[in-house]
Amino acid sequence: MKLLNKTIRPYMIYSLAILLVTIPIFYFVFRSVLLHSVDRSLRTQLHEIRANLFSIRSESELSAWSKLDKDISLTPATGMENDSIYTVERVFYRHHRPDAEPLREISGIIEVGEKKYKLIISSSLVENEDLLGSILAVLSILVVFLIVGLLWINYKISKTVWKPFYVALNNMQQYELNKNTKLPFKDSNTDEFNELNQSIRHLYDKNYQIYLQQKEFTENASHEMQTPLAIFQSKLELLMQTSPLTELQASLIDSLENANQRLIRLNKSLVLLSKIENSQYTTTDDVNLVTITNKIIEQYSMYADQKSLSIRTEFKESVHIKANQTLIEILISNIISNAIRHNIPQGEVFIEIDNSRLIVQNTGVTNSLSPEKIFERFHKENVTDGTDGIGLGLAIAKKICDMYSFKISYRNIESKHLFEILF
Amino acid sequence: MKILVVEDEKELSESIITYLKAENYLCEVARDYKTALQKIELFDYDCILLDVSLPDGNGLGLLEELKADKKTDGVIIISAKNSIDDRIRGLNTGADDYLVKPFHLSELNARITAVIRRRRFEGNKIIVLHELTIDLAAKTILVNNKIVDLTRKEYDLLLYLAYNKNRVLSKYAIAEHLSGDEEIYNNFDFIYTHMKNLKKKLHQAGCQEYIKSVYGMGYKLEV
Numbered sequence: 001m002k003l004l005n006k007t008i009r010p011y012m013i014y015s016l017a018i019l020l021v022t023i024p025i026f027y028f029v030f031r032s033v034l035l036h037s038v039d040r041s042l043r044t045q046l047h048e049i050r051a052n053l054f055s056i057r058s059e060s061e062l063s064a065w066s067k068l069d070k071d072i073s074l075t076p077a078t079g080m081e082n083d084s085i086y087t088v089e090r091v092f093y094r095h096h097r098p099d100a101e102p103l104r105e106i107s108g109i110i111e112v113g114e115k116k117y118k119l120i121i122s123s124s125l126v127e128n129e130d131l132l133g134s135i136l137a138v139l140s141i142l143v144v145f146l147i148v149g150l151l152w153i154n155y156k157i158s159k160t161v162w163k164p165f166y167v168a169l170n171n172m173q174q175y176e177l178n179k180n181t182k183l184p185f186k187d188s189n190t191d192e193f194n195e196l197n198q199s200i201r202h203l204y205d206k207n208y209q210i211y212l213q214q215k216e217f218t219e220n221a222s223h224e225m226q227t228p229l230a231i232f233q234s235k236l237e238l239l240m241q242t243s244p245l246t247e248l249q250a251s252l253i254d255s256l257e258n259a260n261q262r263l264i265r266l267n268k269s270l271v272l273l274s275k276i277e278n279s280q281y282t283t284t285d286d287v288n289l290v291t292i293t294n295k296i297i298e299q300y301s302m303y304a305d306q307k308s309l310s311i312r313t314e315f316k317e318s319v320h321i322k323a324n325q326t327l328i329e330i331l332i333s334n335i336i337s338n339a340i341r342h343n344i345p346q347g348e349v350f351i352e353i354d355n356s357r358l359i360v361q362n363t364g365v366t367n368s369l370s371p372e373k374i375f376e377r378f379h380k381e382n383v384t385d386g387t388d389g390i391g392l393g394l395a396i397a398k399k400i401c402d403m404y405s406f407k408i409s410y411r412n413i414e415s416k417h418l419f420e421i422l423f
Numbered sequence: 424m425k426i427l428v429v430e431d432e433k434e435l436s437e438s439i440i441t442y443l444k445a446e447n448y449l450c451e452v453a454r455d456y457k458t459a460l461q462k463i464e465l466f467d468y469d470c471i472l473l474d475v476s477l478p479d480g481n482g483l484g485l486l487e488e489l490k491a492d493k494k495t496d497g498v499i500i501i502s503a504k505n506s507i508d509d510r511i512r513g514l515n516t517g518a519d520d521y522l523v524k525p526f527h528l529s530e531l532n533a534r535i536t537a538v539i540r541r542r543r544f545e546g547n548k549i550i551v552l553h554e555l556t557i558d559l560a561a562k563t564i565l566v567n568n569k570i571v572d573l574t575r576k577e578y579d580l581l582l583y584l585a586y587n588k589n590r591v592l593s594k595y596a597i598a599e600h601l602s603g604d605e606e607i608y609n610n611f612d613f614i615y616t617h618m619k620n621l622k623k624k625l626h627q628a629g630c631q632e633y634i635k636s637v638y639g640m641g642y643k644l645e646v
Contacts (some may be wrong), residue, residue, distance in 0.1 A: 096602070190456070223476065226503040227432050230525030233471065234438030240591040240641065241445075245594045250638035261595050264525055280637065306613040326507065341610070 004158050011154060015147045025141075027136060034105070034128045039085050042106040045121050046083065050110055077118040083108040092124050101126050102395075134312050164188035168197055175204065177211050215278050222271040229264050236260065262390065265327045269392040273377075276327065276399045285325040288313045289332075289353055289423075292325075296333045297351070303340050307347065314352045321356075321423050323404050334393040335360045335419050339390070342366075342417075358421045361413070368412035375408070424539060425449045425466070429459040429482060430501070439504060443535070445590075451646045456480030463489055469498045472531070475502040475509060489516045491508065497538040501526070523633050525615045526594035533586040549607060550585055552646045555630055557585055566628035570645040576601060584644035593641040615637070618642065 046334070057060050066074040084107055089100040098312075102125040110119045167186040185197040194233040236257050240250075275281065297311060298302075304311055339349045339362035347363035372381050375398040378391040407422040426448045430436040433454070440450040451468075453459035456479045463471065463485065471489075475482040486498055499520045500513045510521045519538045522531060540548070540559065548559040556565040562578055564571045573581065583600050584592065594611050601614070624632055635643045 055440070150514055223503045226524045227435065230503075231432065231438065233525045234442070234528050235437060237593065237596075238438055238441055240593060240637075241442075245591075245637070245640045250640040253639040254638075257593055271505075289547045302613050303610060306610070306616060 003162065004155065004260055007158060008154055010149060012147075013071045013198065016151065019143050019147070023136065026139065027132070030135065031128075031329060034132060035125075038104045038123055038125065038128065039106075042085060042104060042121055042123055043083075046106050046119065048107050049119065050108075051123075053110060053112060056112055057090050059112070071122055073120045074406070075078065075118045075120075076118045077109050080116075081107070081109050081118065081229045087125070088099060088320055091120070092126075093333075096404040102129070116420070118317070159383075164190065164193040164197065168193070168200055172200065177207055180291060211278075215280075218271065218274040218278065225267050229260065229267065232260055233257075253358070266390050266392070269390060269396065272330070272374065273392060273396055273399060276396065276403060279403070281324040281327050283324055284322050287321050287323050287325050289321060289328075289358065290317070293330055293332055293336075293351060293353060296329065296336050299333070300337060300340050300399075303337075304349070307337070307340070307343055307345050309343055309347050311351065314350075316354045319353055319355065319423075325402045331397050331421070332358065334397045335421070338393060339417070353418070356423045361416050361418045363415075364417050369410060369417065371410045408415060424470075424537065425451070425468045427451050427453060427459070427462055427466075427468045427471045427496075429453045429472060429477070429485065431455060431478050432474075437543065439531065442532060446532065446536075448535075451644065456476075456482075456485065457506070460488060463494065464492070468517045469543065470497040470499065470535050472535075473498055473500050473560075475500060475504065475513075476571065482629055483509075483516060486513065486516045486518055495542065495607050497535075497542050499531070499534055499538060501531075526600065527593070529552065529583075529587045529590060529592045529596045530600055532590075533583055533600070538587045552585060552633070552644075553631070555625070555633070557582060564625075568623060569628060571628045571630075572622055573621065573624060574617075576617050577624070580621055581625075581644075585640065588644045588646055591641050593645045637640055 060286045066072055077128045086105060088103050090103060092101050092103055103123055105120050105122045107118060107120045110117050164186040171185060188194055224276040236253055240252055261342060339360050343362050344365055350361040352359040375394050380391045398408055401421060409420050411418045426443060428436045428439050428450060431454050438454050443450050451462060456477045470507045473482040473485060488555060489496060496588050499522060500518045501522045501524060502509055503524045505523045513521050520534050522534060550557040554567050564573055564581060594614055597614050598611060633644050633646055635645055637643055
């Protein structure tokens, strides 16, 4: 749920509740006030009639008055009765309506001469009810306008008030660690938002500092390691030139160089991997997969010939992708060199490129490899085939694929290893 | 033949000098930018080995100074960084070659020899080892003035051995030299094959067996 909706919802519920509760209350209060005022007017009338009765001298005068004023009715009465006010439903003469309507009446005993009469004064409540209805209608419309207006104002204010927050949010979504972009924040007169912006800026700067340090560390570490490796390498070569050189010494030097070469390769691969992770290959080139693959096959043909491998290719005409040329070369050569290295003598390598797919299929010593673990760092499954790889080639390939959202997968089909890259 | 080694790492520069002295090169060392600048302004060298990262400056700066002075010294950059940008910048500024640390001394020596040969012996592109003659321009081998038909790899192999004659070359150095940048780890079968074929062809042409195997550790061309 959006933040704005979340804040507006309680207001809306509260307003509706108030509206629903107040309208009936208002209705009853107003009605009773109106009724009260009708009653008072009826009592006053009765009181005034009583006060003016002395002016009526004869019975005929009385009946003429009662006939002229249709609001009153006079009937002869015998006993004494208290004044009473009540509501009845009946057809009222004044409105030309056939239906019964609510009337408020007061009845009381008046005395004209010695004779007693029961006097009933009627007043229609229809006007009152109509009035009440109109007032309620106007009120309801007002309330609706009020609520809609309040909601709208609240929405508008929230939008402007929360604006810096949304800018900051958008900013963070676009944030990339390796690019020290100074994305603009919106300054606000709300203290909390200013603090938020400051905190995010601080976080960015700190992250970037750490990133730079990390990058520097990687570069420095590789450099620092390369120097002793180079010294070791050079001393070994000088040792080789000494004479006399016994077979035992030669064999020891050979083992030392083997180990050192492994260290050198390991160092190179780790540097490459961290370079990719640090996104230090940023340039994008128009890469022709077919050209690159042909070049790589040519480079490795020496090794393939050595094992008498038959390399079969099936290329659709020039497939282009947008990526870093160096990385794509590393990616494809890692896959192809694996296919050659872990192959059996007189084995096969089949390389296919169509629109957005590169397939490298090869025969091999081992049966099926684990498709989940094969791309992990330092995962070595087929240590028995005599090729002591360092276990980073496929991890590097995977890293490059991840960087460009390519999909790399491994399958074993008819005891052949198949690597597929979907570009 | 005078060579200047600009390298701040003492042990490494000593190794280089020890290896190169046996080739009768006259070697000098500069451990920092300042010393190197003084030396290249005062003397002419046949080849300068230039480390990119020096304690007081960038080796590429020295290269720029050199080119600004219109000096014709051959320059090989040795760098710990295998960065394409550095490589391109170095070669564009006028370096003759670029070698990434760690490297084999035999590889360095071969490159130095190639650079000096290119610069010094404009007309004389021939290496003669008794009855064996290597024609660098035509990329051919002659034994007793008769052409021996070698493959490209066999020629490269022989040339590498010749540049480092009387030295033991480890099979790792040979593998790296022949395969270039790409690595098929610890597969030396192809070296054995090429070596066997090369020896056979030379022997059939009437060449003495100069190429010796050194206990499975490497090879040596002895003349």
